[in-house]
Amino acid sequence: MANHIVFFSLVALTLCHLAFAFEPSPLQDFCVADSTTSARVNGLACKNPMNVQADDFSFSGLNIMGNTSNPVGSKVTPVTVAQLPGLNTLGISMVRIDYAPWGINPPHTHPRATEILTVLQGSLQVGFVTSNPENRLISKVLQKGDVFVFPVGLVHFQRNVGYGNAVAIAALSSQNPGVIGIANAVFGSNPPIAADLLAKAFQVETSVVDQLQSKF
Numbered sequence: 001m002a003n004h005i006v007f008f009s010l011v012a013l014t015l016c017h018l019a020f021a022f023e024p025s026p027l028q029d030f031c032v033a034d035s036t037t038s039a040r041v042n043g044l045a046c047k048n049p050m051n052v053q054a055d056d057f058s059f060s061g062l063n064i065m066g067n068t069s070n071p072v073g074s075k076v077t078p079v080t081v082a083q084l085p086g087l088n089t090l091g092i093s094m095v096r097i098d099y100a101p102w103g104i105n106p107p108h109t110h111p112r113a114t115e116i117l118t119v120l121q122g123s124l125q126v127g128f129v130t131s132n133p134e135n136r137l138i139s140k141v142l143q144k145g146d147v148f149v150f151p152v153g154l155v156h157f158q159r160n161v162g163y164g165n166a167v168a169i170a171a172l173s174s175q176n177p178g179v180i181g182i183a184n185a186v187f188g189s190n191p192p193i194a195a196d197l198l199a200k201a202f203q204v205e206t207s208v209v210d211q212l213q214s215k216f
């Protein structure tokens with residue numbers, strides 16, 4: 001019995017040391033993404049620090065207006081780890097969003113990030129929908145200089161409610177926030193979701209689903 005007590009005490013002590021050995025803070029100055037490696041990690045592998053340059057931490061172009069000549073009338077210009085390797089592991093990114101008059105950024109979610117948006121020009125109606133069962137719409141109109149936050153994972157949108165162009169800048173709490181467009185995911189999946197399934201889910205005729213799927 002005494003030997004068992006000693007054994008379990010040693011196991012508990014070892015696990016305790018392992019637990020406290022975990023360090024959630026960064027263990028190095030940076031981890032610039034190395035896009036050339038085939039290594040698979042939760043994120044991107046680090047470039048050799050001796051090969052890191054200032055350009056790894058720099059991005060140019062957010063001063064350029066995005067092309068909003070498309071069916072939704074908006075253009076998102078992202079600055080994530082894919083465009084700025086120095087963001088790797090830092091848990092932050094940003095986007096510029098341009099809106100034509102009455103253009104929209106359609107309902108979508110970011111599965112890995114909360115978003116905080118600032119209006120730089122124009123007027124935007126913004127909103128998000130809470131989770132089931134309430135599905136409550138929380139929405140308001142923002143003016144230049146106003147800020148709004150979209151909680152992580154919730155469906156949200158923006159719409160330009162003015163007669164001129166609008167511009168917003170948003171920060172996101174992940175270097176790779178991801179985006180799931182609701183219409184694109186539901187009606188434009190590859191391979192397609194069965195039309196009869198979607199017809200039943202949306203309580204419409206299959207022909208309506210067929211028409212929607214043809215657009216994505």
